[in-house]
Amino acid sequence: MRQHCALKHGIVKEFLAEFLGTFVLVLFGCGSVAQTVLSRNTLGEPLTVHIGFSVGLMMAAYVAGGVSGGHVNPAVSLAMVILGKLKIWKFPFYVIAQFLGAFAGAAAVFGLYYDAFMDFTSGILSVTGINATGHIFASYPARHLSVLGGFIDQVVGTGMLVLCILAIIDGGNIGAPKGVEPLAIGLIIMAIGVSMGLNCGYPLNPARDLGPRLFTAVAGWGMEVFSTADYWWWIPVAGPMVGGFVAAIIYYLLIELHHKRPDDPEKPHEEEDEEEDEDDEDSSLKDKYEMIAMS
Template structure:
């Protein structure tokens, strides 16, 4: 029986909600300071494990994209129709906003809470953001990391891959790896929905810079899809 559009929409909404709530929540609640919190490594695993968990929870329903860059990449690679990708993307963005809103509802009830710049785990770059990398470094990092992430996804989910049952684990661990390297640069997006949700609520610099985390991941995803289709898996 074919899965309904509503089921796929709901799966993508809930999966993206969980990714933002748990991933960004690890940074906001559990803490980036390794001496008193989970540290950057813990945050990296929180994002990766969120993907692993959702892959096995909703993968059989929607494929667990939970990322507009992935859905766009699938269209370019010929694995998905544009019309289907469109409602996936709507669900993902709404899920990212809902995840950020839930995170805000939790942390705003902490004593002495204050919405600081780039709050709620927002992505960013420049002065006063983490290691203060500039916009050029941020764009290159986001595009390249998304390119690599999509390559893993294409390979792990290929019908030619005899280890396809471990696709969710491979994809999640690749996201962990990307975060380990990239958190200091941009906080790591590689996912427009993950960036849009927190930025809308945080406002300020986060909202002004969110275009980067839409444009760069999409560019990286398109390049990855073209490379996969025309070079790596060309018959």
């Protein structure tokens, strides 16, 4: 009974941590887009948006990292399940918490800038047009982007995100100093933003994209948020999950699988060499002592 209560308490803590972490990510990230768009680029630009999402992810990792690992992304959670770093039964709880946190973060941004939204749009919330604001909360493709191109974009972008995260937290690799991991993870988003943001704004996170998109659907933008661009909405949901899965497999096969294990056969030889060196040092000291004694 006590063990069951402890288990229940543990998953609740992790659920709340993932919720709050994702809330922080979306508040800072979408908030930076809102400030840029609603000020008509007078108080923001693409670089400030990159900074907003980078720092948002970094702060989200600091908020939730010590409790749940700070995944704040279903694609990251899936990669952790594949590598055995997260129990599979916890996966649905993490995903639900992440979606709810993203939804709440979008609602907070809308509430914070409600008056600015009404002034900018004259009360007409739309996804397309000169006063479009739907892209503040969710991703939409550039005109040149095809469905296949968008899917590949999300697979590659999320794959790089997950691959680099795995490297940062890998104790068998160089890794990052304890407590600095969130900073390094935030820099990954900065790198992706400045190199892979042209096509659709690098959502890379099903919860971060679909959660706010659902909010806009019920907050006044309507079902246009799903039908726009030939029903684009599913690509930033499915693409990142495929990218996270592929990245986990690649990292395991090319890096983690080749780490030296505690039972590595080379280790006894190394220990024997160390013992021989110690014996040589002892004999050398003994010889020196005898030489001094004879003199």
